[in-house]
Amino acid sequence: MRIDATDVHKTYGDVTALDGLSLSIPSGSTFGVLGTNGAGKSTLFRLLVGHDRPDAGTVAVGGTDVTDDGRRIRELVGYLPEHVGFPDGLTGREVLGFHSRVRGLPRDGRVADAIDRVGLAPEEADRRVSGYSNGMCRRLGLASVLLPDPDVLVLDEPTAGLDPRGVDEFHAIIEEVTSSSDATVVFCSHVLPEVERLCDRAAVLHEGRVHAAGPIDALAADAADDDTGAANRADDRHRGGLRAAFRAAVTDASADEPSEVAP
Amino acid sequence: MTGPVDPDERASDRRTPDERESAPDETGTRPDGGHAGATVEASTTPVTAANAAAVRGSVRRVLTVAVTEYRLAVRSRWALALTGLFVVFGAMILTFSGSALGPDGAGRVVASLTSLAAYLVPLAALALGYDAVVGREDEGWLAVTFSLPVRRSEVVVGTYLGRLAVLAGATVLGFGFSGVLIVREFGIGAWSAFLGFLLGAVAVGSAFLAVALLLSTVVREKTHALGAALLVWVWFVLIHDLLALGLVAAFELPDIALTAFVLSNPVSAFRVLVLSGLGAAAGGGFTALLVDSGLSTASITFALIAWCLVPVAVAARFVRRRRL
16 A cells, blocks of 8 residues: 655644655555654654644545544554553453454454464463563564554564564564565664665655655665765775665755655 | 556455445345435435444444453552442441431431542542553553554543443442441431432542543643642642632622532532432531532532533543644
């Protein structure tokens, strides 16, 4: 399912979170959103699930404006917030049961499937969430968004706070999801290799605007071509094209117009 | 000009669960292939069915939230603690009122319970409800819940109903213990007076729970919600009546002022509601003055219901603008 954001503006008091952001995410793609802290990533995600409304511009999921029918949008979108949390008194299975009932899903064993899919052991799922580690909470959060087989998955820094093994396991789950479904997956991360590994497309946000967007390979090539050889960026081209693209976009943001990379 | 259709858009059923629930059997939408009456039926029935399904969906979501809130409150031992509190304090009142014998004895005991409940129940309700929204936000659950296809107002109403079930259950069970002892001591005739007290206690608790929910929706910090809840308790339970009494003593106030005093404070409404049914046992002081204000049971009941509904409605309105 396609996602389109067009000339989106959003301010909170004196702070401009999004400043004319325009972005198109093709249906079925795995899309990484990169940016420094305060670049507008989380604001964009909040708009995508109707937690906020844009001051100007439009955000549409599958052609439906998110401000027209937020509840409908949230039926289509599975959203994992950055700070995911669950009441201590519930078990993991009860959390998923809550999600299932609120969504009106049939009782067809999909809770057990979701638990299995994210690698939570059945006995862990029957334990209270208060005893869960950060990694288990993340798995449970992912299971809850996978439960309805959503058309769009929006994951806000899904691997933040996980240890390396947890990150690897999380990556494997995302790869399984993207290979086994047509869902559009959008996630933001500060970890460039993560985006390179999982995504086929990416966008770099800075100060509320998109400064580069397109297929990962094209982004990297474009950055390498544009990089005129600052000494501190010399080895970036060898270590990872996306890193160069990210640094180029952020460094040159104040001077450049937003660049669109041809697919 | 029609563009190409995205395969993803074609591939799956895009209807909502409510729409799927309400959708008529596709073979049955045109039973006679074009009769005028059938056309009218086809155009109106799906709308009605869709509305009914939307209501069913909304009720399902509210109940799901309510059941979860109830389960959490029970597991966190709130229900047990409140029940124990009401049992202990109710038993203490009965013990100290043990000398209240004679035909008015039951009334005096119920009047004593009313005075106790006027302090205790609002405090319990505020303590139970102050973190209903802001506490859930702190633990990250609110962001998760609001990301689901549920209206924020449904979450607020479900939260209220779930916690209300806990409070009402604790009130009935806790003070019900006192009721059993009263009936045992004074006979079955005392039951009606006690039942009035019990319903009033549930009503005043419901009102303060609604106020607590509103506070929890308005503030950003849990500690602020707790502070505001305590201020609300001090105002309604301690200051309001004193202020009203001072004004009544100092000025010749019309009856409408007394009515306003009663209706603007759920605690006063509760006292008047219960004590007006006890007659001579009501005692003296400002409460007796209020009991003589002539307010009907219906108007006081209506006021208490409004004290429950209005704060929840306002909270449901405010929560839509809450930034996560």
